[in-house]
Amino acid sequence: MDTAARPNPAQPNPAQPESDRPDSDRIVTLTDAGALIAAIPSLMGFHPKDSFVVVTVKNGLVGLTARMDLVPPPLYGSLVGRVTRPVRQNDADAAVCLLVCDKADPRHEDLMRRAVAALEGMKVPVLHALWTPSVSGGVPWRCYLHENCEGEVPDSAASELAAEMALAGNVTFDSRDDLIRLLEPPDPVRMIRLSGLLDTASRGDRTTSVQHLATIRAAIASGTMPSTDEEFVRLAMALSDYRVRDVCLSYxxxxxxxxxxxxxxxxxxxxxxxxxxxEAAVLLAACAYLRGDGAMANVALEEARSALPGHNLAGLLYGAIAYGIPAEQVRQVLADAAEDAHIDIEGDDTEEAPDMST
Known part of the structure; x- marks a missing residue:
């Protein structure tokens, strides 16, 4: 399941110059259901297809957005349970359900009925239950709940929200597959070579956690990407120290x-x-989740769990997303973990320091 929690669509990218940043207090008004559908790519970070989406509303603002791939009718109950679970955690005032698929199937009415009943059973009124073949401009949409409630989706790329998101530095992908491809190795041959180098380095490594942490800090402060095999090996060895990785959550x-x-x-x-x-994928997921990009966080966590099945931190973050744990609660957990690791490493440094007393 993909979730997005971007409480302010104009949240600025701190890397931008102050003069280029969007107004962080700016609110973009979505005038009708069609405008909301056009906003979905900006909210999710990609154009969903064959998807069931729930958009929450709290205090008059769009809140958490949850998406799942469509499933066969026998699995509708499971889909509804998973996609509505985050809504309960975020205490939404209302919700909008959206079905995105090429052709409206009569069986989808049962899916909508189940979703509406589940949400209203949680005291979350459903404002619209919508269908559209895609979230691109120029296609029709209609509502299952209200007669004569239909229209045409406006051009999402030309919307005010899309402009604000682009100004804030957020990228919208054509599909989730494009997002996945972003993490694919650019040079598989080099990756194999690095694997051998890492095996060799790990056997003789005597680098302390303090030194590993200094390597990470220098790499981030430099503003340049690693390029040589040596740089990749040093950074990989540093993040393989779980205490260093946990300190890096603070970034x-x-x-x-x-x-x-x-x-x-x-x-x-x-x-x-x-x-x-x-380890890098978990840290990527943490950054993405806390800036409201649940889709990127999910893709990164899938990569982390594939690379190391049973990864504890990846499992923790994956569960937080699946259950819709508010980002502020996750932020506090990560802050505590980073602080504990930092204190632990500092303790090692003190113990290893030579006695200079006379």
Missing amino acids: ALDRQVAPAAEKVWLELTRCLPPPERS
């Missing part, structure tokens, strides 16, 4: 450095072999 919490850190995690996720790439 996701800092608006000033999160964009630079996320670029490094993305590059490492793409280029490192398994299992080392799992």
Whole structure:
């Protein structure tokens, strides 16, 4: 399941110059159901297809958006349960259900009835239950709940919301598959070579956690991507120290450095072999989730769990997304983990320091 929680669609990218940043208090008004459908790519980060989407509304603003792939009718109950679970966690005032598929199937009416009943059973009124063949402009939409409630989806790319998202530095992909391809290794041959180099390095590594942490900090502060095999190996070895990885969670919490850190995690996720790439992917997921990009977070976590099955931190974040745990609660958990790891590493440094007393 993909979720997005972008409470302010004009949230600025801290990497942008102050003069180029959008107004963080700006509110984009969605005038009708068609405008909401056109906003889905900007909210989700990609154009969903064959999907069931629930958009929540809280205090008059669009809140959490949850999406799942369509399933056969016997699995409708499971789909509804999973897609409505995050709504309960986020205490929504109302919701809009959206079915995106090429052709309206009569069986989909049963899916909508189940979803509406589940949400209203949670005291979340459903404002619209919509169908559209796609979220692109120029296609029809209609509502299952209200007679004569239909129209044409406006051009999402030309919308005010899309413009604000682009100004904020958010990228909208044509499909979820395009998002997945973003994490594919650019050079499989090099990845195999790095695997051998990492096996060799790990056997003789005597680098302390303090030194590993210094390597990570220098890489992020430099503003450049790793390019040599040596750089990739040093960074991979550093993140393989779980305490260093946990300290690196703090980068996701800092608006000033999160964009630079996320670029490094993305590059490492793409280029490192398994299992080392799992640690970079988890950090990429943390950054994405806390800036409201649940789709990227999910894709990164899928990569982490594939590279290292049973990865504890990946499982924790995956569960938080699946259950719709509010981002602020996740933020606090990550902050505590980063602080505990930092204190632990500092303790090692103190113990290893030479006695200078006389």
